[in-house]
Amino acid sequence: MTATLDGTPRLQRNWDSRAAWNFIGGGAGTGLLLVAAAALPSGWPYFFAGALGFALIGFGLSMVWLEIGRPFRALNVFLHPQTSWMSREALFALPLLTLAGIATLADQNFVSLPLQMRLPVTPLASAAAALGLAFLYCQARILRASHGVPAWREPSLQWVIIVTGITEGLGLLLFLSFFVGPLPAWAIPTSLASLIARAGVWEYYRHRLNPRVPVLAIAALSRISLPVNLLGHALPAMLLLVSLVAPRPGATAVVAGIAMVAAGAWLKFAVVTRAAFTQGFSIPVLPMRGQPSTAAAAEVRQ
Amino acid sequence: MTRYVMVADLRRCIGCQTCTAACKQANATPPGVQWRRVLDLEVGEYPAVRRVFVPTGCQHCSDPPCEWVCPTTATRRRPDGIVEILYDLCIGCSACAVACPYEARYKVEKQIFAFGDEPTADEKLRADDSRIRVATKCTFCADIVDAGVARGLTPGEHPEATPACVNLCISGVLAFGDIDNPQTIVSKLLRENKHFRMHEEQGTNPGFYYLWDQDLCHDRDT
Numbered sequence: 001m002t003a004t005l006d007g008t009p010r011l012q013r014n015w016d017s018r019a020a021w022n023f024i025g026g027g028a029g030t031g032l033l034l035v036a037a038a039a040l041p042s043g044w045p046y047f048f049a050g051a052l053g054f055a056l057i058g059f060g061l062s063m064v065w066l067e068i069g070r071p072f073r074a075l076n077v078f079l080h081p082q083t084s085w086m087s088r089e090a091l092f093a094l095p096l097l098t099l100a101g102i103a104t105l106a107d108q109n110f111v112s113l114p115l116q117m118r119l120p121v122t123p124l125a126s127a128a129a130a131l132g133l134a135f136l137y138c139q140a141r142i143l144r145a146s147h148g149v150p151a152w153r154e155p156s157l158q159w160v161i162i163v164t165g166i167t168e169g170l171g172l173l174l175f176l177s178f179f180v181g182p183l184p185a186w187a188i189p190t191s192l193a194s195l196i197a198r199a200g201v202w203e204y205y206r207h208r209l210n211p212r213v214p215v216l217a218i219a220a221l222s223r224i225s226l227p228v229n230l231l232g233h234a235l236p237a238m239l240l241l242v243s244l245v246a247p248r249p250g251a252t253a254v255v256a257g258i259a260m261v262a263a264g265a266w267l268k269f270a271v272v273t274r275a276a277f278t279q280g281f282s283i284p285v286l287p288m289r290g291q292p293s294t295a296a297a298a299e300v301r302q
Numbered sequence: 303m304t305r306y307v308m309v310a311d312l313r314r315c316i317g318c319q320t321c322t323a324a325c326k327q328a329n330a331t332p333p334g335v336q337w338r339r340v341l342d343l344e345v346g347e348y349p350a351v352r353r354v355f356v357p358t359g360c361q362h363c364s365d366p367p368c369e370w371v372c373p374t375t376a377t378r379r380r381p382d383g384i385v386e387i388l389y390d391l392c393i394g395c396s397a398c399a400v401a402c403p404y405e406a407r408y409k410v411e412k413q414i415f416a417f418g419d420e421p422t423a424d425e426k427l428r429a430d431d432s433r434i435r436v437a438t439k440c441t442f443c444a445d446i447v448d449a450g451v452a453r454g455l456t457p458g459e460h461p462e463a464t465p466a467c468v469n470l471c472i473s474g475v476l477a478f479g480d481i482d483n484p485q486t487i488v489s490k491l492l493r494e495n496k497h498f499r500m501h502e503e504q505g506t507n508p509g510f511y512y513l514w515d516q517d518l519c520h521d522r523d524t
Contacts, residue, residue: 014396069394069435
């Protein structure tokens with residue numbers, strides 16, 4: 001970071017696109033693990049969703065590892081779970097990836113184990129889903145704890161991150177249905193509900209930001225808001241409505257899923273890399289130099 | 303208890319950046335890194351606009367967000383209020399940098415020299431690899447303070463126990479000392495003058511006070 005002296009807000013460069021990819025991969029991956037676990041009772045295979053979720057979370061964490069200055073000290077990240085949401089995220093990541101990996105492998109039964117020796121997929125996947133939710137919550141709180149960036153410390157951003165993660169997970173489930181097979185009955189109505197929820201929390205977040213953050217940050221989010229709402233909310237919502245009534249929802253649901261995932265990634269990328277302006281500096285009063293009765297000073301002081 | 307704070311009298315600052323230079327000399331910070339810097343702000347609206355110089359840097363908050371978010375415990379607050387970074391623990395994740403409302407933290411990826419690729423003799427002598435790819439910031443010259451206290455000196459009174467920026471300030475803007483001791487210069491200045499702290503609404507309880515006017519109520523009382 002290079003120092004600036006005019007006190008105006010500036011775009012922070014400490015966290016770049018690599019950090020954004022952690023929020024994108026982590027959110028989509030944990031969302032997918034959650035909905036994949038929910039789809040298990042409907043007979044949906046866990047393997048593809050589990051593998052993709054595992055890969056996305058791992059990819060996001062790898063991006064962070066590449067961003068930190070001293071990657072070979074990365075284990076120090078576990079030292080401060082008392083207050084650090086980053087430590088907590090790391091602590092949840094270990095069992096999350098372990099359980100998701102085991103559940104994925106157990107679902108495929110690669111080595112053709114006899115039935116009585118197979119690991120139960122449902123409890124493993126459910127535990128991974130619960131840990132995934134905790135991991136996602138930690139990610140949301142990491143941003144909220146960043147007091148130096150007004151667009152991140154706004155509390156409603158945590159709901160944007162959580163709802164977006166779940167929406168991306170549902171989007172990926174819709175996408176995977178192209179390869180895996182028919183969706184569970186609840187998938188399309190739930191996706192529709194999550195889209196409405198994401199559009200709602202996104203607009204609420206932007207509304208909350210308006211008086212509180214630098215205008216450049218608001219402008220950065222305003223630039224993407226219309227395309228995100230049209231292509232990432234309205235379009236997939238319409239496609240999902242068509243899918244609800246269509247005899248074979250396949251293609252429309254898949255396209256809707258892709259749009260849901262892409263919009264979520266776009267939205268988080270913009271929040272992390274484009275709207276991340278610092279607060280800047282200003283002083284609430286005018287220092288009274290010399291004679292305090294000068295007209296200019298008095299006017300400013302009022 | 304002791305809590306070291308800094309006081310800057312905004313009526314006196316002329317923006318000469320001597321404090322910045324003193325800090326760079328004392329701490330051997332690389333180009334682009336200014337643990338102590340002086341903002342050049344415009345205050346007011348046309349036609350009643352004034353130019354105000356505002357020294358800033360790490361505010362050594364008593365509720366520092368950088369400490370809460372640090373995943374490694376590298377950033378920690380000492381019992382005397384100074385917020386320090388243990389470079390050997392830091393992983394350079396920059397969580398502290400985005401948590402700081404005062405833009406006080408820096409991270410450089412490699413050794414940078416003032417004149418091209420080759421270090422000057424001083425830069426060669428003082429290059430410190432432990433400060434590369436980790437977070438760094440103002441330390442209130444903790445090593446000077448500690449050495450002075452160990453010799454029985456009083457930070458803020460004796461130059462040998464006082465941060466470099468305070469010692470070198472040519473117009474008496476900066477003062478340093480223990481705010482919990484009513485006899486120190488900082489306690490006296492804060493009693494006698496109106497003051498504020500930067501971004502107080504963030505709840506960080508910063509240890510950097512700005513004086514802006516005489517406290518006439520105090521004068522009347524005394």
